[in-house]
Structure formats: C-alpha cells, structure tokens
Amino acid sequence: MIRLDVALTLNPNLILSIWPDDDEGIGYLKDSGDIHLLSSQAKRILETLVEKPLTAAQIYEEMDDSIGRKTDQTFNNCIPHLINLGLICQST
Amino acid sequence: MDCLLADVISSPHAACQLSMRQWDLLIRQARRVDMLARLYAKLVDADLLESIPSQPLRHLRWSYILTKRHRQSVILEVEELASTLSSLQVPLVVLKGAAYNCAKLSPADGRIFSDIDILLPKSLLPTAESLLLRKGWLSECKDSYDQKYYRKWMHELPPMRHTKRLTELDVHHAILPETAIVSPSSRRILSRIVAIEGMPNVYRLCNEDLILHSATHLFFDGEMTHALRDLEDVNSLLSAYCETDEDWERLLSRGLELELTYPLYYALYYCSTFFGAVIPEPVLKKSLGLTKMSRRHQLFMRFVFDRGLLPDHASCASRGSALARWLLYVRSHYLKMPFHLLIPHLAYKSVVLPIKKRMNESNPPKTKTLAQLLAEKNTQVQ
Amino acid sequence: MREMRYPYDRSISQREPNLHAFPSALSLKFGPLSVSVSSNSSKTLDCIRQLYADYPENESDFFDFHVSIDSAQGIRRWYKPQINFSLDGFKPFKPLPGDQALPLFEWGMNWCVSNHCHDYLVVHAAVVEKQGRVLMLSAPPGAGKSTLCAGLVCRGWRLLSDELALVSMSDDGLVQVTPLGRPVCLKNQSLGVIRSFSQDSRFGPVCYDTVKGDVAHMLAPKESIDRSQELAQLSWVVFPRYAPQAKSVLSPQGKAQSLLNLAKQSFNLNVLGEMGYRLLNQSITQSDCYDFQYSSLDDAVKLFDSLLHVPDTGKN
Structure with missing residues (x-):
C-alpha cells in the first residue's frame, strides 16, 4: 500500500516560510532559486497532516470540508504541488 | 611586460604589500578582464584574505559570490541537457567552462563562463537541434545571413538560448571550423574522452585535449578582451596536469597529432612569460620547433600577442597596442576562413549589416510586439 | 541646464584625444561607496557638481568605481551630440543624446550598485x-x-x-x-x-x-x-x-x-x-x-x- 509521509523537513533543498498571521506560505527551492506560493489550502493540508504518515484515503478522512474534502479539485491540485516541493513523500 | 594583475595572479603574496593606489589599479585591471573572482580564489588558496584591506577585498568577494551561484546553475543545466539529449545515445561531451565546472577542475574556481559548450558528432546535430528546441532552446540568430553562415561554414549550430533560464548554448561538432587552416579531427578527440564522476553519460576531453582546446580557443580567437583570463585557464590546467617529462611529452605529441602545435607553443610561451609557469626549456624549444614557423612570422606573432594578451586598459597600453588588437581581429577571421570566403563575410558585417540596422531603426516594424501590446494594456488598466 | 559655452572645452579635446588622460575628475563619496567621475566635457562635470556639492570627497587613493561620462568624438561632436557612460572602459548602455548627461550618470550609478554590490x-x-x-x-x-x-x-x-x-x-x-x-x-x-x-x-x-x-x-x-x-x-x-x-x-x-x-x-x-x-x-x-x-x-x-x-x- 502506498503511504504519504508529510514532514516539513523532508526536502533539504527547500526553505519553508510560514507566518502565524498569514494563510498563505512560501516555499523556496535552494538549487533553482524558484519561489513557490503555497495556497491557503496547501498550507492547511500541511498543518493538518504534518508528521502523520497516512494513506491517501486516510488523508482524505483527516481533511475537513474547508480544505476541500468535498471538492476533489483542491485535493488534486495541492497534493502534487506539495509532492513537487518535496514536502510530501510517497513510501510503501 | 608590465601588468600588475599578472604579477599578483602568479604570486598572490605580492598582494599583501600593495598600496591603496596600487589596489585601485589592480581592481580596475581585474575588472576589465573579468578576473576579480579568480583573484579572490587565488587569495583564498594562499590563505591571504586576512591581510587584504577591506575596501578592495569586497569587490573581489562580490564578484566571487556571482561565480558561486553560476557554478551551481551550470551543473543543473548540464544535467538537464544530458536528459534532453539522452535519446541520441551518444556521450554528452561538455567543453571549456561547463567541463571545468562539472568535473570540478582548477580553472572553474572564481570564473564565469557565459555559455555552455557541448560537442556532438556532426551527423546528430539536426536531431539534437530539434530535441533542444522542444525543451525551450531557441536560436539566437535572427539574421538569415548569420544562420546560413553558421550552418555552412562554422563548427557549430547557431548559438541557442533557453527561453526561460536565458542560458546560452553552443552545440559544436568540431573544435575549429572546417574552413580553418587546421581542423583537428573530432573523431580523434572523441576517442579519448573521460567520464565525469557523478554525472551519468556526461564526459569531458582528456587532460591533454583540455589544455590544447583551451589554448586553441585563445590563440585562434579575435575576441581578446579577456585574453589574460583565458590564458590563466591554460596556466592552471598546465600546473594541474603537466609535472613529469612524460606528461610534457604526451602533451607535445598530442598537439602534433591534432595539428595544434602552434596554439600550444604560444600558450606555453605566454604562460611562462606572464604567470611564471615552470616549463622545462627543452619542452618550450621542442614545442617551437614543431610549429615550423619562420623567424619573421614569430616576430610578428610576438608583436601582436605581447600587446593583445594584456588587459585592454589604459594602464597596460603601450606603443602599438591598438594596432596589435586590430591585427588580432583580422587574423582570427583569416585563421577560420580562407580569403575568398572571408572578404564577402567581412563586407557583409561592416557594410550591409549596419545599413540594415539603420533602416530598421528609422522604420520601426509596423506590427507591435507582444510585449508592447501587454504594456499598453497595463497602462490602460492603471 | 546652463547653456554656457566653455571656450577651453574644444581646444582641450583637440589637443588631447586620449579621453582617459583628461585631468579633470570628480571625487565623491555616498553611503558605503566612493566614485571617481571623469569626463571630456567640463559642462557635464559641472552638472554633476550641482547635484553633489554637499557630498564629501573620497580621502583614500582607492575608489570603488571609476566611471566616465564622455561626449562622443568625431562627427557626433557637432551632429546630434551623444554621450556614453562607462565603467573602466565597459559601456553597459547605448549612447544618449548629449544633453542627458545627468540622468545617464544617475542610471549608470544605479547600474554599478545593482550589478556589483552583492554584500547586499x-x-x-x-x-x-x-x-x-x-x-x-x-x-x-x-x-x-x-x-x-x-x-x-x-x-x-x-x-x-x-x-x-x-x-x-x-x-x-x-x-x-x-x-x-x-x-x-x-x-x-x-x-x-x-x-x-x-x-x-x-x-x-x-x-x-x-x-x-x-x-x-x-x-x-x-x-x-x-x-x-x-x-x-x-x-x-x-x-x-x-x-x-x-x-x-x-x-x-x-x-x-x-x-x-x-x-x-x-x-x-x-x-x-x-x-x-x-x-x-x-x-x-x-x-x-x-x-x-x-x-x-x-x-x-x-x-x-x-x-x-x-x-x-x-x-x-
């Protein structure tokens, strides 16, 4: 079974910037110098799931409606972005 | 020859004794030939940073910061190229700066190489070009004359630039044009390439060929603005790879094999003159003998290179500097092309092109570029 | 801008074609930087002096940047005069019309700072x-x-x-x-x-x-x-x-x-x-x-x- 590991330290090439008074966050990739905006949904997903290795189904369970549990779109857009940034990692 | 920069590069300890006025001159000379960061690397190697006044030191450091970032990006770029061109199923040979950077060779430290050069078999160039196009590498030459010129006479595709990252790429099939007075065999060069550790399918030239190519690039090229810097590349390769008599022997015989005896001799001669490189007397003598140059030819070459290799800066100018630089420019074309091709080419560059440019300036194209349209839209919004 | 003619302007540039040897240069310090500005036109230097009268001179023999704002020679001295900005002989911009020396100097200094000062x-x-x-x-x-x-x-x-x-x-x-x-x-x-x-x-x-x-x-x-x-x-x-x-x-x-x-x-x-x-x-x-x-x-x-x-x- 495929599990998803979520940790803020998974990718040593990434600097993650989040602020308590802002819904959005920033991910900076050191090697390319690219700056990525983390949407408020992506940030919520991270906060909800961090340090919990879960299967995709469990992730879906964990998220409440405000993140977009009912709208698969958000889920489908955010997870690949977070995987690209190396914040979420697949393991078996 | 009087050049403060060359003196300090060859013996960095001299930097500790300089007055502020001398530092002022040194930084200006180094900036002119783009060697600020290289100077920094030399001072780091000699563990001298502590004894350098902070005002000039920061200029060296600023420039070094630029090269550090550049090195990272070159390696990323080459990795990407290797995957883009993997379907060609031939080794990706990187040349010059890209090779020094990927293989972490001595000339790379504190040095920016503005473009990436790769060497591929001639028959694969069209395929390579279309693979690169798909990954965002577009040809830089808009002028149809230039396009034809490159494809017909030169040893490379017209230079390409990546649309997003703006890196420049030169795809070569030989190290000199086929029309040049010598044309080293690419087959021979490719037969001795060396794999670069940690980068699958990425190769560099063998040690001797690295030196020969670097020397060839310098002594066949009219663009002498950064000649001292380029000579220092050769110097640093020599000190890395030529120690024993066998090393020197291999270098000389490879030079003969690739018909590059002449750039090799001048590289050796000037590395010892400018940077005090230790080159055994018999090696230098034999190297000169291999060139089979007449005495008069030698004197001419000495006249132009003595002057042309120095920084193009008022402080290094002497009688004949401007003439020497002009002669080098003409010579570089002549070396690459026989006269019956060269004259029409130079005529196009100096007569037709300026007229074309002026006409474009006075009659700007009627159609608006996308950028202009966007700009107009934005101002309307505001 | 003052449209005064400097009688010695022309005679000096005729006698002395080597622009870098022109003796007159301004020494300026602003913030962390020191700059030496030279020009083959004393009018240009006067304009810059108007803006920088209150700035201290550089006391050291070392200058961070040696820049020059030179009027183009040859036919461009009379026909649509042009000026060039250069840092140690390197010209980052195309020439501008002759009366824009001041903006050119300011843009040139901005270029010097943003392209070199990587401590910041x-x-x-x-x-x-x-x-x-x-x-x-x-x-x-x-x-x-x-x-x-x-x-x-x-x-x-x-x-x-x-x-x-x-x-x-x-x-x-x-x-x-x-x-x-x-x-x-x-x-x-x-x-x-x-x-x-x-x-x-x-x-x-x-x-x-x-x-x-x-x-x-x-x-x-x-x-x-x-x-x-x-x-x-x-x-x-x-x-x-x-x-x-x-x-x-x-x-x-x-x-x-x-x-x-x-x-x-x-x-x-x-x-x-x-x-x-x-x-x-x-x-x-x-x-x-x-x-x-x-x-x-x-x-x-x-x-x-x-x-x-x-x-x-x-x-x-």
Whole structure:
C-alpha cells in the first residue's frame, strides 16, 4: 500500500516560510532559486497532516470540508504541488 | 611586460604589500578582464584574505559570490541537457567552462563562463537541434545571413538560448571550423574522452585535449578582451596536469597529432612569460620547433600577442597596442576562413549589416510586439 | 541646464584625444561607496557638481568605481551630440543624446550598485527613515514611489535612497538598510508636485525628453548626506500606487504575497541564492506590510507619520 509521509523537513533543498498571521506560505527551492506560493489550502493540508504518515484515503478522512474534502479539485491540485516541493513523500 | 594583475595572479603574496593606489589599479585591471573572482580564489588558496584591506577585498568577494551561484546553475543545466539529449545515445561531451565546472577542475574556481559548450558528432546535430528546441532552446540568430553562415561554414549550430533560464548554448561538432587552416579531427578527440564522476553519460576531453582546446580557443580567437583570463585557464590546467617529462611529452605529441602545435607553443610561451609557469626549456624549444614557423612570422606573432594578451586598459597600453588588437581581429577571421570566403563575410558585417540596422531603426516594424501590446494594456488598466 | 559655452572645452579635446588622460575628475563619496567621475566635457562635470556639492570627497587613493561620462568624438561632436557612460572602459548602455548627461550618470550609478554590490540584497525601492525605523516603498516604475519618497523627505524623513535599497543582516539577525543618500530622481508632473509641496526643495537642471520623460533630481538634504553612514532597521514594507483622486488607503498585505512582490523588485536575489532568500524572508517577517493607494501627498505623509505612534513590534 502506498503511504504519504508529510514532514516539513523532508526536502533539504527547500526553505519553508510560514507566518502565524498569514494563510498563505512560501516555499523556496535552494538549487533553482524558484519561489513557490503555497495556497491557503496547501498550507492547511500541511498543518493538518504534518508528521502523520497516512494513506491517501486516510488523508482524505483527516481533511475537513474547508480544505476541500468535498471538492476533489483542491485535493488534486495541492497534493502534487506539495509532492513537487518535496514536502510530501510517497513510501510503501 | 608590465601588468600588475599578472604579477599578483602568479604570486598572490605580492598582494599583501600593495598600496591603496596600487589596489585601485589592480581592481580596475581585474575588472576589465573579468578576473576579480579568480583573484579572490587565488587569495583564498594562499590563505591571504586576512591581510587584504577591506575596501578592495569586497569587490573581489562580490564578484566571487556571482561565480558561486553560476557554478551551481551550470551543473543543473548540464544535467538537464544530458536528459534532453539522452535519446541520441551518444556521450554528452561538455567543453571549456561547463567541463571545468562539472568535473570540478582548477580553472572553474572564481570564473564565469557565459555559455555552455557541448560537442556532438556532426551527423546528430539536426536531431539534437530539434530535441533542444522542444525543451525551450531557441536560436539566437535572427539574421538569415548569420544562420546560413553558421550552418555552412562554422563548427557549430547557431548559438541557442533557453527561453526561460536565458542560458546560452553552443552545440559544436568540431573544435575549429572546417574552413580553418587546421581542423583537428573530432573523431580523434572523441576517442579519448573521460567520464565525469557523478554525472551519468556526461564526459569531458582528456587532460591533454583540455589544455590544447583551451589554448586553441585563445590563440585562434579575435575576441581578446579577456585574453589574460583565458590564458590563466591554460596556466592552471598546465600546473594541474603537466609535472613529469612524460606528461610534457604526451602533451607535445598530442598537439602534433591534432595539428595544434602552434596554439600550444604560444600558450606555453605566454604562460611562462606572464604567470611564471615552470616549463622545462627543452619542452618550450621542442614545442617551437614543431610549429615550423619562420623567424619573421614569430616576430610578428610576438608583436601582436605581447600587446593583445594584456588587459585592454589604459594602464597596460603601450606603443602599438591598438594596432596589435586590430591585427588580432583580422587574423582570427583569416585563421577560420580562407580569403575568398572571408572578404564577402567581412563586407557583409561592416557594410550591409549596419545599413540594415539603420533602416530598421528609422522604420520601426509596423506590427507591435507582444510585449508592447501587454504594456499598453497595463497602462490602460492603471 | 546652463547653456554656457566653455571656450577651453574644444581646444582641450583637440589637443588631447586620449579621453582617459583628461585631468579633470570628480571625487565623491555616498553611503558605503566612493566614485571617481571623469569626463571630456567640463559642462557635464559641472552638472554633476550641482547635484553633489554637499557630498564629501573620497580621502583614500582607492575608489570603488571609476566611471566616465564622455561626449562622443568625431562627427557626433557637432551632429546630434551623444554621450556614453562607462565603467573602466565597459559601456553597459547605448549612447544618449548629449544633453542627458545627468540622468545617464544617475542610471549608470544605479547600474554599478545593482550589478556589483552583492554584500547586499539590492531591492528596487525607495527607503526613508524616522526615529530609527525604515520605511521601504517598493513598486514598479511609474507607481509614484519616488514622488512619495521626495514628499516624505521634504517633511522630515531621512533619505536613505530613492531607487535602490541596500538590505543586509545585522549581527542580531535583523534586517537593516544601508543609506546611499543620492539625489531623488523625479519625472514629468512629479517635478511640479514636489516644487509646490515644499518651497525648500532644491533641484538640479531639468533634462527634457529622456526615455523616461522630463527628468530632474531633487537634491538630498544636507542632514541625510551627513548621516549616510548610519544604518537603520527595517520596519515597514509598503507597495504604493498612485491613483488620481483616490482616497489614501493603507491596507495590510499578507506576508507571502508581500514576499513575492518584493522578490520581483530584487535585482540580485538570484545571484545571492539562499542568502538572498533569507534576507527577503527576514525583511518581510520583521516588517508590517501594506498596500498603499494615494493621490494626496499631504495625506500620505500624515498616514506614515501616524505609523510611528504604533510601537515597533520588534519581531525577532
């Protein structure tokens, strides 16, 4: 079974910037110098799931409606972005 | 020859004794030939940073910061190229700066190489070009004359630039044009390439060929603005790879094999003159003998290179500097092309092109570029 | 600009074709930098002297930059005269019409700073200071950043820079701004706006029809020049936008969006790599960030002065 590991330290090439008074966050990739905006949904997903290795189904369970549990779109857009940034990692 | 920069590069300890006025001159000379960061690397190697006044030191450091970032990006770029061109199923040979950077060779430290050069078999160039196009590498030459010129006479595709990252790429099939007075065999060069550790399918030239190519690039090229810097590349390769008599022997015989005896001799001669490189007397003598140059030819070459290799800066100018630089420019074309091709080419560059440019300036194209349209839209919004 | 003819101008350039040997040069210091300016035209040097009369001379034999603003020779001396900017013989720009020496010098100096000074994150922003706290105004050209900067400077804010903010990290991990204290470049209507906003403001000569329109420089106040070695901590990052007839509104802007905005206005973020990002991140983290829409300078100055009454949250 495929599990998803979520940790803020998974990718040593990434600097993650989040602020308590802002819904959005920033991910900076050191090697390319690219700056990525983390949407408020992506940030919520991270906060909800961090340090919990879960299967995709469990992730879906964990998220409440405000993140977009009912709208698969958000889920489908955010997870690949977070995987690209190396914040979420697949393991078996 | 009087050049403060060359003196300090060859013996960095001299930097500790300089007055502020001398530092002022040194930084200006180094900036002119783009060697600020290289100077920094030399001072780091000699563990001298502590004894350098902070005002000039920061200029060296600023420039070094630029090269550090550049090195990272070159390696990323080459990795990407290797995957883009993997379907060609031939080794990706990187040349010059890209090779020094990927293989972490001595000339790379504190040095920016503005473009990436790769060497591929001639028959694969069209395929390579279309693979690169798909990954965002577009040809830089808009002028149809230039396009034809490159494809017909030169040893490379017209230079390409990546649309997003703006890196420049030169795809070569030989190290000199086929029309040049010598044309080293690419087959021979490719037969001795060396794999670069940690980068699958990425190769560099063998040690001797690295030196020969670097020397060839310098002594066949009219663009002498950064000649001292380029000579220092050769110097640093020599000190890395030529120690024993066998090393020197291999270098000389490879030079003969690739018909590059002449750039090799001048590289050796000037590395010892400018940077005090230790080159055994018999090696230098034999190297000169291999060139089979007449005495008069030698004197001419000495006249132009003595002057042309120095920084193009008022402080290094002497009688004949401007003439020497002009002669080098003409010579570089002549070396690459026989006269019956060269004259029409130079005529196009100096007569037709300026007229074309002026006409474009006075009659700007009627159609608006996308950028202009966007700009107009934005101002309307505001 | 004074249209005086200097009788010796022509005779010297005829006798002495080597421009670099021309003896007359200006020695200037502003902020952390020293510059030697030479020219084959004494008129050009006089114009620059008007803007930089109050600046100290460089006492050292070492100059950070040797620049020259030379009039083109040959036919260009009579027919549509042109001038060139060069740094040690390198010319980063195309020649400009002969009467635009001053804007060319200012743009040239901006180029020198943003392309060389990599100890700093160089941000395209105006920076002013009051009570030890720095206000950074960052915006694309044409948004009214320099006008706002000039307005604040006329009302007692210290000028650090109107165009380039030099951002660095202090030992205690907070972001500070190093002053440059050069004249404020104003364009078109802004000239009249500032002239009537403050009777005390002093201007250099106006250059008409440059690529950016009519341009003139407001001289930096003497106090700003004298204190140009004094660094100060960043407190506010503001993205201004001039909107005619609109009410002045200061609206809080999210940190992430502010960081993206400021990144777009940074010249050397990519050169500095990770260090650059850390500076950017800390700038945003320790500052209050706002979008600012304005039309009246008076309102704007009042609003920013009122920010001073909100105590510095001193985010460490």
